[in-house]
Amino acid sequence: MGKIVISENVSLDGVVQDPVGTEGFRFAGWFDRLAGEDREAWAAVEYEEALGTEALLLGRRTYEWFLAQGWATRDGAWADRLRAVPKHVVSSTPGDLEWNSTVLKGDLVDAVSRLKQEVAGDVVLYGSGRVAHALIEHDLVDELRLMVCPFALGEGERLFGRTGAVKPLRLVGNRTVGTGIVRLTYRPVRHV
Template identity: 45%
Template sequence: MNAVHMVRGNVMRKVIASVFVSVDGVFEDPSWSMPFWNSEAAKFADEQLAAADALLLGRVTYEGMAPAWMARAEGADTGTERMNALPKYVVTSTLDTPEWNATFLTGDLAAEVTALKQQDGGDLLVFGSGRLVNALLAHDLLDELRLWTLPVVQGGGRRLFGDDAPVKTLRPVGTTALGSSGAQVHAYVPAAAPAAG
């Protein structure tokens, strides 16, 4: 999915993953990211949320985010209102009662995400969701990976790409420095694998 795909005369929707990672690749429970949050990070987050018209989430991320964001609904700011209003597509085989404007995807992941990409609309934004990110990469369904790389070494915790991660070649398409915090967002898109030498 490296080229521009056309569906019914329209450009296919993009799946964009936006993930906080430490320098050593840990993404699990990124509460350690808060000291690096500043106005530049908020601006970047607001812009990517504005470009999306749905979230695509793994079950664990959904279960962590849903109660926190729903609790912020009363007297919410514009960003919170948007986050709560967006449709959420949640990949799960265990949940059965959707909340937080969610639809559960319980069938074949590749087929269901391909169908979502073929619909009209803006970006499908993935937060966290490490297993989902790996599966999307494996099925060539991830159009852009944004790694919010924070200048901290965690030493332990679940890494975004473990020993079972798919082997893929990525092409860097931009880096955004988030002020003086040292945090940067590195953006990558799928690239053709280099020819064997």
């Protein structure tokens, strides 16, 4: 059975909106402020995560961003790994997908529940804020890996939007990445 993992870059105040500057958000591109040692350390941790990933789960816009940023044609071990990993795309827009990808069909909750049964290992969700909210709301997330960047934005869409109930989490790991990033790993506490 698979494990659904949400892996996100978040600002210190929890914002996930437009980290690379493609959506027109007032603080668009905030993630690009990382440079030097922090950026290199971040990339090393992300590559390590990719090596342990059995499948990617992506919303349509995040999938298109991955393609637009050249991951499908980029050189190097990290890009090779991302190309090799099967990608499952949440989309209501019919169309052809590239890059070892399929569209999840039907109801999101049912489709992700089936995917969880079919994949043995980590199914990692990158970006895809609306999908992340839905998975959190329906208690389908097994682990959250948050790369907390040293920026407070004060506004913007956050990873945790409105929920129908309290979502208790337990910290199971923390790690300093570079000189300014902290990676926090949480797991839901299921029967509180």
